[in-house]
Amino acid sequence: MKPSPRLGLNNGVLIDQLGIGLYKVPPAEAAGIVTMALEAGYRHFDTAAMYGNETGVGRGIGALSGFSASDDARGGSGEAFPALSREDLFVTTKVWNDDQGYDATLRAFDTTISNLGLEYVDLYLIHWPCAARGLYTESYRALETLYREGKVRAIGVSNFQPAHLDHLLESAEVVPAVNQVELHPWLQQEELRSLHRKLGITTEAWSPLGRGRVLQDPVVLELAAAHGRTAAQIILRWHVQLGNAVIPKASSYARLRENLDVFGFALDAADMEALAALERGVRTGSHPDTVN
Numbered sequence: 001m002k003p004s005p006r007l008g009l010n011n012g013v014l015i016d017q018l019g020i021g022l023y024k025v026p027p028a029e030a031a032g033i034v035t036m037a038l039e040a041g042y043r044h045f046d047t048a049a050m051y052g053n054e055t056g057v058g059r060g061i062g063a064l065s066g067f068s069a070s071d072d073a074r075g076g077s078g079e080a081f082p083a084l085s086r087e088d089l090f091v092t093t094k095v096w097n098d099d100q101g102y103d104a105t106l107r108a109f110d111t112t113i114s115n116l117g118l119e120y121v122d123l124y125l126i127h128w129p130c131a132a133r134g135l136y137t138e139s140y141r142a143l144e145t146l147y148r149e150g151k152v153r154a155i156g157v158s159n160f161q162p163a164h165l166d167h168l169l170e171s172a173e174v175v176p177a178v179n180q181v182e183l184h185p186w187l188q189q190e191e192l193r194s195l196h197r198k199l200g201i202t203t204e205a206w207s208p209l210g211r212g213r214v215l216q217d218p219v220v221l222e223l224a225a226a227h228g229r230t231a232a233q234i235i236l237r238w239h240v241q242l243g244n245a246v247i248p249k250a251s252s253y254a255r256l257r258e259n260l261d262v263f264g265f266a267l268d269a270a271d272m273e274a275l276a277a278l279e280r281g282v283r284t285g286s287h288p289d290t291v292n
Contacts, residue, residue: 002263003041007245009177010200013122013154015090017240018260019044021206021247027053033251034060038084040256046180046206046247048094048127049112058116061089091118092180094127094158095143097291100135105142109151124152125180129164132292136164137171144174154178158206159288162195169199178202182285183244184210185217185235185278193242204245209235211284219274227265230258237262238275 006014020037022030022045030053034045038060047057093116099108113121124143129136136157143155156178157168169175179196183189183205196203209215215231224231232248239246240262250256267275 001041001257001261004044004260004263007202007243009154009202010175011154011177013177015123015154015178015202015245016042016044017245018236018262019046019090019092019245019247020256020259021249022047022053022057023051023206023249025051025053025056025249025251027056029251030056031060031063035063036253037250037256038063040253041260042256043084043088044090044092044245044247046092048096048125049099049108050094050096050127054093054112054115055117057091058118061086061091062117086118090122091116092123092125093121094125095139097128097130097133100126100130100133100139102138102142105139106145109142109146113151120150121152123154123156123178125156125158125178126160128159128291129157129161129288130292131164131289137168140168140172140176144172147174156180156201159291161288162192164288165195165199165201175199176201178204178245180204180206180247182207182283183239184208184214184284185220185238185275186210186214186280186282187284188276188279190279193244202245203243204247205239206247207284208239208244208246208248210282213284214278217278219278223267223271223274227267229265232259233262234267235275237265237267238272241267241272 004016004018020042095108146152147155154177156176158180220231223234248259
């Protein structure tokens with residue numbers, strides 16, 4: 001199975017294009033899921049203060065050696081697990097809405113880095129703009145401070161609409177490296193992706209499978225049958241070919257491996273057009289304008 005390629009962010013930092021999202025992973029299970037994902041071949045992990053599992057994620061990341069893939073229910077090969085260093089991994093986390101503001105964001109980061117048990121974070125994001133609070137520009141100024149101090153390798157935002165980005169860039173000194181947004185075939189965010197391309201911002205997709213709803217779309221199922229792939233693999237390959245970073249969730253070794261196994265086939269132009277035609281404007285999560 002081919003490993004995930006890496007995308008270059010606008011500051012030269014490399015990020016694995018396909019990672020694992022850890023939303024709703026219980027704190028007690030986070031370390032085990034991360035360890036299992038490492039064994040499956042993942043190097044890119046996405047968490048957040050709001051998820052409540054940063055400590056478990058950090059414990060899983062801390063177990064970088066000393067375990068092997070085994071011939072058990074996880075489907076291991078019996079080969080020794082390769083030794084990893086911190087530099088092999090990419091860890092994203094996010095500041096929560098209640099901690100917005102310059103000083104509050106800096107305090108929140110101190111808590112996050114302590115919870116993770118890491119010396120630095122690869123990518124730190126503002127979780128939601130919460131525009132009614134009027135604090136996201138101050139929060140981003142704190143992220144710029146952390147970036148200049150070397151405590152984070154890249155900074156960005158999540159769930160920002162074009163208007164939020166336009167306002168942010170009136171005062172920002174560092175263009176966000178990433179905007180992480182809900183994105184799947186039923187919600188393709190073309191206006192936002194076009195703006196990202198213009199500004200040099202990497203688009204990262206959360207809920208890339210539409211929380212499982214898009215997996216039953218007849219067009220996706222038809223393409224899956226034609227390619228001898230699963231519906232999830234078709235959608236994830238679509239993301240890859242669009243150039244998105246993508247962070248699907250999975251809780252079993254088999255599903256982790258399945259999600260990562262999308263770099264050995266390609267969708268042709270007709271396939272991509274068929275998927276592009278699925279746009280419905282359907283959200284499975286909250287609209288950014290309603291979160292405050």
